[in-house]
Amino acid sequence: MPFELAKRLKVLPPYLFAELDRRKQEKIEQGVDVIDLGVGDPDLPTPEPIVEALREAVRDPSTHKYPSYVGMREFRQAVANWYKRRFDVDLNPDTEVITLIGSKEGIAHFPLAFVQEGDVVLYPDPSYPVYKIGTIFAGGEPYPVALKEENDFLPDLGSIPQEVVDRAKIIWINYPNNPTSADATEDFYRDLIRWAKKHNIIVASDNAYSEIYTGDKKPISILQIEGAKEVAIEFHSLSKTYNMTGWRIGMAVGSEELVRALGKVKTNIDSGQFNAVQRAGIVALNLPESELDKLRAIYRERRQVMTSALRSLELKPYESEVTFYIWTKVPDGYTSAEFVGRLIDEAGIVCTPGNGFGDAGEGYFRISLTVPTERLKEAASRIEKLKL
Numbered sequence: 001m002p003f004e005l006a007k008r009l010k011v012l013p014p015y016l017f018a019e020l021d022r023r024k025q026e027k028i029e030q031g032v033d034v035i036d037l038g039v040g041d042p043d044l045p046t047p048e049p050i051v052e053a054l055r056e057a058v059r060d061p062s063t064h065k066y067p068s069y070v071g072m073r074e075f076r077q078a079v080a081n082w083y084k085r086r087f088d089v090d091l092n093p094d095t096e097v098i099t100l101i102g103s104k105e106g107i108a109h110f111p112l113a114f115v116q117e118g119d120v121v122l123y124p125d126p127s128y129p130v131y132k133i134g135t136i137f138a139g140g141e142p143y144p145v146a147l148k149e150e151n152d153f154l155p156d157l158g159s160i161p162q163e164v165v166d167r168a169k170i171i172w173i174n175y176p177n178n179p180t181s182a183d184a185t186e187d188f189y190r191d192l193i194r195w196a197k198k199h200n201i202i203v204a205s206d207n208a209y210s211e212i213y214t215g216d217k218k219p220i221s222i223l224q225i226e227g228a229k230e231v232a233i234e235f236h237s238l239s240k241t242y243n244m245t246g247w248r249i250g251m252a253v254g255s256e257e258l259v260r261a262l263g264k265v266k267t268n269i270d271s272g273q274f275n276a277v278q279r280a281g282i283v284a285l286n287l288p289e290s291e292l293d294k295l296r297a298i299y300r301e302r303r304q305v306m307t308s309a310l311r312s313l314e315l316k317p318y319e320s321e322v323t324f325y326i327w328t329k330v331p332d333g334y335t336s337a338e339f340v341g342r343l344i345d346e347a348g349i350v351c352t353p354g355n356g357f358g359d360a361g362e363g364y365f366r367i368s369l370t371v372p373t374e375r376l377k378e379a380a381s382r383i384e385k386l387k388l
């Protein structure tokens, strides 16, 4: 039946990777051993104590009922304790924490609470696509703010036209950043909070990668900044920290007013996350730091292997010790798609072209360090043999 799609679906940006997917498929059919460095999904398994906690919880019939809309009290308390330990941020588990069915769910739904026709939502370009799409679904107007390498991939708030600032309701930020692997400074967050208060704009921070660091400097939370709780909500997730992308568990924390509004939307859409998954999430949040240090050591080695391969081609990967991504300019004379196409055709390596994350990503490509280290070494040696 030719049913007409709603406008909100028809206006979605086109899928940019169809041609690359086709070329990848073609290589696989030719028998090429394709190495996929395109996906941002950890290859390592969820730590065993978390898996065991789920097994146990699922045997308890009390978990089989509808969960609470806002999440189990014990999970919200574990989140508050974790924020205190990790960031020295105090959160009231009853009013300043809500459980999410993965942070993507919260990010996509949040604009429904505040955005209506004519409202602008500012989002970083390049970025995770959900900020923009959640805005479109809520009937708002997404406005990209370019992240430029000369600004260390921080948005230049002064570059946003006054007329746009006046209509802006929310600004999305994401540090440690996907896809650029940049991190934000305390000064940046402080200026942002001051600016947001002045213009009455909500700051929505996506901190999914706060635990994926390989240097001495730990990423911070925007909630560490004085006054942040008046205007900011932070979205966080167990997905990347604990290799739990399939489990769908995350949280939103911060301003009581903003958390409550998101809760109001969710109450009317979903019925919360499975209590057994939340119980396993509590075990995750209490895992000893030594478990995570093992993961960090693996990412550190992988980053070194791939960075030196890229440098052998005289490419200059953006220097970073956060996230599991490498963000690199393509060589002169190539578009992102052209260069990524060459990597597939001549090395059997799949990467993501930067323009897939927004127009300002053109001229870059992203490598994910989420394949076993041996495979990554193989990819590195193929790259080192390329002639540009």
Ligand SMILES: *Cc1c(COP(=O)(O)O)cnc(C)c1O
Residues within 6 Å of the ligand: 040, 101, 102, 103, 104, 105, 128, 174, 178, 206, 208, 236, 237, 238, 239, 240, 245, 248, 249, 250
């Ligand atoms: C992976 C990722 C998330 C986490 O998504 P979940 O829904 O919690 O699995 C959020 N934001 C960004 C930028 C990501 O890359």
